[in-house]
Amino acid sequence: MSSPGLTAHRLGPASAVPVGEGRAFSVEGRQIAVFRLRDSTLRALDATCPHAGGPLADGQLDARKVVCPLHMRTYSFADGSCPEGPGVEVHPVHEEGGELVVEL
């Protein structure tokens, strides 16, 4: 059930991403950060902060955004935008049969 033009990638057990945290995955050579919000839904962004290469999967998050741990830039889960600089890409992600599936 992938969207047109995108390929689904299975990333393993959904339990790999705890509530309120992020984890990074390597998908076809790209680094993708998958986040689980406190309402248990999933979000996925590029894993690297375009500002100084910070690991977004290590950031703190809320329902709308994640905060890069290095210099506290924020990235919107809705569109990947960052008020202080360039944004990141947002990727569709969902759970399917107990597994994480991200579409690139």
Next chain:
Amino acid sequence: MREDLVVVGNGMAGARAVEEILARGGAERFTITMFGDEPYGNYNRIMLSHVLAGEESDEIYLNPLDWYRDNDITLHAGVRVVRIDRFARKVFADDGQVLGYDKLIIATGSRTFFPPMDGMWVDDRTLTPGVFGFRTLDDTTAMLDYAQDHRSAVVIGGGLLGLEAAYGLRRHGLDVHVVQGGSVLMSQQLDEEAGAILRRILEDEVGIAVHTGQRPAAIRSTGSVAGVVLKDGSSIDADMVVVTAGIRPNVGLGVVSGLTVERAIVVDDTMRSVDDPDIFVVGECCQHRGEVYGLVAPLWEQAAVLADVLTGADPKATYHGSRNATKLKVAGVDVAQMGLKRPERDDDEFVRFSEPRRGVYKSVVIRDGRLVGATLVGETDKVAFLTQSFDRGLPLPDERVELLFSLAGPSEAEGAAEMDDSVQVCNCNGVSKGDLCGAVAGGCGSVAEVMAATRAGKGCGSCKSLVAQIVEWAGGSSAPDESASWYVPAIPLDKPALIEAIRAQGLRSVSSVFAALAPSGEDAGSKMALASLLKVVWAGDYIDERDARYINDRVHANIQRDGTFSVVPRMSGGVTTADELRRIADTADRFEIPMIKVTGGQRIDLLGVRKEDLPAVWESLDMPSGYAYGKSMRTVKTCVGTDFCRYGLGDSTQLGIDIEERYKGLESPAKLKLAVAGCPRNCSEALVKDIGIVAVGDDRWDVLVGGAAGASVRQGDVLATVDGRDEALRLTGVFMQYYRENGRWLERTYDFVPRVGVDELKALLVEDRDGIVAGLEERMQAAVDAYRDPWLEGREPATEGQFHGSLPLIPLPQVPIRDGSSSPAGLPSANGAMA
């Protein structure tokens, strides 16, 4: 004994330099003498166009003669310095005076350039009657006099100054012609299209005749000016000529005194002549990195650097040149220009709007997503935003048109709110937004008072509306910003009220605090502060939600710029053993630790550890966490105390160890760095620690709080001198708990102690005026009892993937690169490769 400071030049640069020097306490260091060519106090040259136009002119004097007297400055007005003897360190003036100096400032400015032309001069020194420069107060008053009974004028040169002269004379009813050699008016600032729009306004609305592409060949004279002959043979009848064809720096003094002069007197980044460390040069007569500036804004920056260096306020201050940005009112038209006028490269973006009928032109040049140029004519409401973007290279809106117009974006007032404090609002007088806000805070209630106090808006006046907005914004609500007192941005409560609500409602997790108290729910930026507070309030009964922790607190190590971590084991009091050192060395070998560093807190830092290696590194070290990553009690430095030291008055080493063991890892509003010294020689630097304890003999100890030697330097205040080491240990805990409960998030003790006041702290914590000490001790004991070494989590991770790498490590030059013997980051990968 004060040194002699001689300032040659009493113009805007010389006087500003002296003002900056006085502001840095220079009156104590220097006996100041100033020489000014003109027989006046110091005035604002920018205002001359207002004087000429007959507009308000009472403000033209920047410093009246009283100012020199009040500041003990000897002013020789109307006296010119003709030579410097650098070896005898003396200046020679044209009235025969000889004066010695220790330091010399040259600020001789520049003069009108009169291009060679028949009819310009009567003799070597005398201009033909009716010919004027436009540079000084005398030029201006002479022009005004002459304009009284003459009818027409030709202005030679269509730059900024020429247009101002033309506008002023036109206001007095003269027929005015501007002759400009090139095709564009104000060609330094404007491109063709903008210049054309300005020209249309001048011709149609102001009534000035503009002749571009024309060069004057001669001035016709019949004893006084009769007209100007152009190179094409035509001529313009006129009885007055104003020459504004450029300026030349006054460098004669530099030349005869043996200073290096190119286009102007050459200075280094400290504004010193490159030839003589005792001679500074500032303003239009200096050349810095090949640039000579003719506008006023750069000289504010130069004068500040000069004063920093000369007074020693900041001996390392350096001037790096000014970006070329101007905002002014020319002939009644608002003009702002910065950086490039036109695109220069193929891939430069160039966005333009032109509405000639209304006299509005706007353009921006963007390179690689940054603003590198902007031109605004007729409508300059976006200038504050553009200046900020230009100066700081800020990111730009994707809709480039928003650079030119306020669409649905912030209103002007919000623009004022968003401006950085350092942004210069008034270029003419070098006044920043911060200066304006400072004036409001200092009691100026009205725009007029603020303008009087800061001189903002008193130059060209183009910034007046922005000044008014900022004043309104700064004083708009007389109540201070309430949110400033909130503990976290998401919850409108200060810390005591928040603690009370948390206790009253029994909120034990960060998510329950958001649910109960945050109007807009969860906020990532508030989580860390709340997690810390809940641990202070509930100690061991806190519900630990891992996502509320900052990454450092999730993995108990300090994240580094490349995504690796630093590991600092506890080494209480800075005392270690051969066994520990051996384990540290073995661990460093085994995990190929790229850097081992002794810290300022008397511990050993292992840098460049990969996240997935953390548990194994801890296990290999077999030492507890040193908390070098948290907003928490970090370390207690000690000296060798009585065991070995010949001078020690108390066993500082053991007391330091005991304090660190007792209060280890406790959360606090900001990090806590402690030290214990065995005698007042203070080898462990206890006077500049958050809490410092100093043995003064007979088992008596000074307990100091609020010291710092980091970004701030502050000596701690003595909270008490106590009897007995155990009492010092106890009082340390009482202060720490009070700070934990009352300090604002990230407020270091060096801010907290002065805020509360050391006398109040003594009353509360030493004399127990309000009976709170027993409660503080009890809650501190609970916190101590709840302590558990976080590095034990290495054996049993708190969450799945707690120590998974989050990035392939990016090798950065500052961080040594390991060899690639293992996979880059231990990332789980897709498509079945995950182990």
